[in-house]
Amino acid sequence: MKKKYDVIIAGCGVAGLYAALEFNNKTKILMLSKKEQTVSGSALAQGGVAAVLDHEDDSFDLHIEDTLIAGGYKNNVTAVETLVREGPQDVLKILEMGVEFDRDESGRLFKTLEGGHSRHRIVHHKDQSGWEMVKKLLEAVRQRDNIDLLENTMILGIESLHNGFRADLFQSGEYFSAYGSFLLLATGGIGRVYKYTTNPSTSTGDGIRFAYEMGAKIKNLSLVQxxxxxxxxxxxxxxxxxxxxxxxxxxxxxxxxxxxxxxxxxxxxxxxxxxxxxxxxxxxxxxxxxxxxxxxxxxxxxxxxxxxxxxxxxxxxxxxxxxxxxxxxxxxxxHYLMGGIDVDLNGRTTIPRLYAAGECAHTGVHGGNRLASNSLLEALVFGRRAAQDIQRALESGYSLVEVKDYKIRPQGAPLPKGIRTQVRDIMQRAYFVMPDALAIRQGHARLEEILTRLHNGSFALTPSYCEALSIATVATIILREVDE
Ligand SMILES: Cc1cc2nc3c(=O)[nH]c(=O)nc-3n(C[C@H](O)[C@H](O)[C@H](O)COP(=O)(O)OP(=O)(O)OC[C@H]3O[C@@H](n4cnc5c(N)ncnc54)[C@H](O)[C@@H]3O)c2cc1C
Missing domain, CATH: 3.90.700.10 (Succinate dehydrogenase/fumarate reductase flavoprotein, catalytic domain)
Known part of the structure; x- marks a missing residue:
């Protein structure tokens, strides 16, 4: 592994993987996944991808309308149009890359219906659509010489520098840093903020915490599905x-x-x-x-x-x-987070050179509620757009991030047991399906205390501490938003 990259991509789900493939082969990329590369929200996706692939019985307007109805018309309409109109090309592209979706006897893609869709438009690989996509995208990424893939490597924290970012990493007991002139956060959802979730163990909202700590705008984090x-x-x-x-x-x-x-x-x-x-x-x-x-x-x-x-x-x-x-x-x-790190249509956050895509990002496509099978599509469309924007910036000439001497100091007090459980109990009581106003007020006050303690307690910089910090940060922002 080198120390200095053009781009660091945090996350090996569909958003990160598809974005990585969009860069040209001169761009030096570091891709990281906290656990094995196949552990992600993407790999668990069952239903499939929604896209208007033919116009016999369906149209862009119908898909747009279904998305807006599900989102309670709180969606960013331009983002929805971008998603729906550009999405089919990305679906066709992953088919060309070898992703297999189910077909009928005549070889036509078999499309199914899901809640909120007025037409059969979900393409799928049996009930393992995400796994099929991750597997094939990973195979393609592994063939690229310009991409270093590190698994079981957790980003503990990110420091924003003059011309880029430093990511502090942990792998098998070792601490080290990597530098990137651009950073794409594709760290997935926040499910582990709750006691009961469909999300994998990686979904602790780390990317949202990093962006928040760097001062990026976070939007609509209380829109939880x-x-x-x-x-x-x-x-x-x-x-x-x-x-x-x-x-x-x-x-x-x-x-x-x-x-x-x-x-x-x-x-x-x-x-x-x-x-x-x-x-x-x-x-x-x-x-x-x-x-x-x-x-x-x-x-x-x-x-x-x-x-x-x-x-x-x-x-x-x-x-x-x-x-x-x-x-x-x-x-x-x-199950899913509609809000997140606020980005424009090219994945740009409010911080120069910091991008976000996939479930950790807020593009506004989902409005108040995500339409089924629109999120893998969002990861494809806006992952690609973020990569294209970074590639354009790289090609127009840019100053490289400077590597400075830096030593991570992980020593500190051990994390007291039960902090994550406390946070999850609060969220489960206060903000699950139908919010409870009293539990929100009490839970919010308690979460602010927990977060202050985590920041001021001089705790050792371990993966457990960093995940507790992410979970507490995300939960606090959510209850702060709804307690206003
Ligand atoms: C059970 C289930 C079923 C679903 N079904 C569908 C469906 O049918 N259709 C649909 O459209 N959507 C579905 N979704 C939602 C969809 O799968 C996700 O929204 C989408 O896959 C998110 O992709 P992503 O790339 O943003 O994040 P993920 O796929 O979750 O990837 C996140 C990546 O970030 C890495 N990461 C996180 N934190 C760190 C860190 N600190 N350091 C290093 N790496 C880190 C993780 O290791 C992982 O590689 C489903 C979700 C679940 C959980």
Whole structure:
């Protein structure tokens, strides 16, 4: 590994990987992932990518309208138009790179329906769409000589310098620094701020903390999406997702009395947008006094389900549920962040040379609520646009970041146990699906205390401390925003 790069890309999800491939092969890039390269929100994506790939029965206007309806018309309309109109080319490009999406017998891409979409436009690889994309994009990145890929390497902190950035890194007990003239944050979501989330262990909001600490504008962090149908397991933090596509294929949502109930809350029934379905479940749970909810897809039959949802079928079976014979227990769970590091259409933050893309960024495309399967599309479109903007800046001549002598001093007090759990309990009580005003006020005050303690406690610079700091920072910004 070198010490000095043109660009550091923090994150190996779809946003980071696709962006990396957009640079020319003279641009020296360092790509980092906190865990193995295949551990990311992207790798877990089941449903697929939404894009208007033909105009027989669909149109850009319809996709734009569906996105705006789901977002409550709070979206940035220019960003939505960019997403919808440019997205299909990026989907075609990843197909050319070898990503395989399901096709019918005549070889045409098979498109499915998901909640909030008025047309069948989600292309997918069975129920492992994200895994397929990450696998193929990683293969392509690994073939590039200009990209150094480091996995199990955590960025602990970022220092903004005159002509770039210094990233302080931790890998297998070693501390070292790397310098980049440009930095692209593609660190994914914030799920681990909650007790129950579909997000992987990497989703602790580190990139958002780095940007916040450097003084970048953070926007709409309180716009958190809860997925209505995670597998309801009483144990385990990372809840397994029962994709929207299962309802797209006709699953019924049932209450504790095994009755369909969505007709009481929304005329779109099970295919209403996620926030509506999540809220309906919470209201129905208050009405019935029970947290027991189920998805029923049994009538589709064993063969269809095994072929269409192999990963979901297998994961449910591991948990003792045969989805062709049994009801699937479900309950809402934190799933996605609409807000984040505020960026323009080219991924620029409010700090020169600092870019963000993917789930950690706020482009405004999702408005108040993300339409299903629009986020992988956002990671592709705006990851590419950020890379193109940086490449243009590199080609127009720029001053290189200066490497200075710097030694990380990791020593300090050990992190007291239970801080992360406290933060997660606060968020779960105060700001889950339907916010609780009193718990927000009390939780906010407590979070400010926790954050001050983390900053002033002279704690050792360990990965645990840095993740606790990220989680506490993100949670505090969220409750600060809603407690105003
Ligand atoms: C279960 C599940 C199912 C989903 N299904 C769909 C779907 O069907 N369609 C859809 O459009 N969207 C879906 N989403 C959402 C979508 O997958 C994500 O929004 C998107 O993949 C985010 O991509 P990303 O590249 O921004 O981040 P991620 O893919 O999460 O990647 C983040 C990267 O940043 C790295 N990182 C983080 N912090 C650090 C650090 N401190 N140091 C070094 N590296 C760091 C991580 O290691 C990782 O490599 C789903 C999400 C989940 C969790």
């Amino acid at each position: 809860f997925h209505p149908t995670a597998f309801n397991s009483p144990t385990g933090r990372e809840q397994f997702l029962i994709s929207e596509a299962v309802r797209g294929e006709g699953a019924y949502l049932l209450n504790n009395d095994l009755e369909r109930f969505m007709n009481k809350y929304d005329e779109r029934l099970e295919l209403a947008p996620r926030d509506v379905v999540s809220r309906s479940i919470i209201l129905e749970s208050r009405r019935t006094g029970s947290n027991n909810f189920y998805l029923d897809i049994r009538r589709k039959g064993k063969e269809f389900l095994k072929n269409r949802f192999p990963a979901i079928s297998a994961a449910c079976l591991e948990r003792g549920v045969d989805i062709s014979e049994d009801l699937i227990p479900v309950f809402p769970c934190q």
